[in-house]
Amino acid sequence: MLIVVLLTVKFLTPLFEYTQNAILSSIIISAFIRLIDYDAAILIWKIDKLDFVACMGAFLGIVFKSVEIGLLIAVIISFAKILLQVTRPRTAILGKIPMTSVYKNLKQYLEAIKVTGVLIVRVNSANYFSNSSYSKEWILRWLIEEEDNLKANYEPRIQFLIVEMSLVTDIDTSGIHAFEELHKSLQKIDV
Incomplete structure (x- = not known):
């Protein structure tokens, strides 16, 4: 063994x-x-x-x-x-929920409809030097796209732009200057 x-x-x-x-x-x-x-x-x-x-x-x-x-x-x-x-704050185009006075993101709420002659844009975060020009550029880009879509469908042009900023907790001088530039740009195109 x-x-x-x-x-x-x-x-x-x-x-x-x-x-x-x-x-x-x-x-x-x-x-x-x-x-x-x-x-x-x-x-x-x-x-x-x-x-x-x-x-x-x-x-x-x-x-x-x-x-x-x-x-x-x-x-x-x-x-x-x-x-x-x-540097890239969330922004959204808002539309009105029918039979209410509530405005919601058009991409999230399919029942929301655009208001004729008005573009409503919501900025969802603070507006600082790091993102103020981005917000301004996106708003102008959406306005131009909306105008092009309206022209293609023979609908009335946009007369008013509403920037809804209730979710913005803070804004610095760069953010204020960006919105002043946005206002001047809108005046040039008669919005």
């Missing part, structure tokens, strides 16, 4: 050398697969594409490098998202 054990240890042990690694790997892989929450990733994709990019960046960084690298990638992407939101 001693000879059989010695021969097994001497000659058969190298055959089982990597068994521990294989068993440990299979345990880690099976636990790792249960850690991935596909439903949460799909929800993040539906809600915010940049958050999904940060999530996938963190995931891939952790899988292929280390936890620190994954977190660093997620932080950098999230910081870039914040900078993008600060």
Whole structure:
């Protein structure tokens, strides 16, 4: 019996050398697969594409490098998202909900209708030096597009532009100057 054990240890042990690694790997892989929450990733994709990019960046960084690298990638992407939101404020064209005095985003509320001769634009964030020219340019671009659409459909032109800023919490001098320039531009085209 001693000879059989010695021969097994001497000659058969190298055959089982990597068994521990294989068993440990299979345990880690099976636990790792249960850690991935596909439903949460799909929800993040539906809600915010940049958050999904940060999530996938963190995931891939952790899988292929280390936890620190994954977190660093997620932080950098999230910081870039914040900078993008600060420099590109959300704006929307509003329309009136029939039978009410409520005005809502035309893209979100399909039942909302445009008011004849009026373009209503909502600015959803503070207006600083970093985004004031962007807001002004978008408003003018929407006005020109609306005018072109109205001409194509032989409808009355826009006479008034209303900039709804109830969600704006702060505005600096650059923001004020941008709206003064917008006002001068509107006067030139008789709006």
